Amino acid sequence: MIVIDYKDSRPIYEQIVEKFQKLIVKGVFEADSQMPSVRSLAMELSINPNTIQKAYAELERRGFIYTIKGRGNFVSSGKEYLKYKIGEIQIKFDKLCEEAESVGVKREKIAAYILGKEMSL
């Protein structure tokens, strides 16, 4: 199911995150179904359990899975990740708006630019 590409320069845990993320977004897994345990997947891929752990922690941070200590990792209900992602985007807009204001660009101007009513900031 999951294959590591050692020609790929990206870290292993990142490859794992991406692959599960795609599968979950596609709806391949049922909500609340159990993920492979960190040990079994590590064994299958011949890598250290900590690397799977790191991937799972990131998937949890992004809202794709949730963890119950001693029981395992489980797939989140489908829309959790969208909520997470929009939250992240909102934070980025907040920071960027502050940055723009610090160089004299007003919010009205930003809004107009985004709506295509102004060609530049």
Add this chain to the structure above:
Amino acid sequence: MIVIDYKDSRPIYEQIVEKFQKLIVKGVFEADSQMPSVRSLAMELSINPNTIQKAYAELERRGFIYTIKGRGNFVSSGKEYLKYKIGEIQIKFDKLCEEAESVGVKREKIAAYILGKEMSL
């Protein structure tokens, strides 16, 4: 004028960039006045000329100074850096808007959020 802080974890060239940037923004240097040469400043700070070169290249990229080969580096006219910075911010807004649209957030909604007419995206 410029002092390196070796307790500071940031790289030397970055410290130099920041210090000159602040001085130039403050208007301490006249426009078109000459910067210290890479060699003289390197000598003064007891570091390699390439490190100064790297700092100056970054300052040029940001629009704070300009270079004439064989002659030296010179301070840009005051407003160059603002133009640069606003350009950078514009690019970031473009990317962020695309990202938002990819998860179903419309531009109208973004504009409304930025203007404070909506509490969240």
Add this chain to the structure above:
DNA sequence: TTAAGTGTGTTAGTTGAAATAGTACACTTA
């Protein structure tokens, strides 16, 4: 209670990209 499963935390080793240095080259001016 115990055994076998699960995740977690701490520490140590590895490795690759970024930072810095050494050196040689090219342009500008007097």
Add this chain to the structure above:
DNA sequence: TAAGTGTACTATTTCAACTAACACACTTAA
């Protein structure tokens, strides 16, 4: 031509990210 300037190439160093080893803690079922 000499003494100043910036620049390019390569080598070395350093440090943070990644991965691994191992011990600990929780959950469940027999």
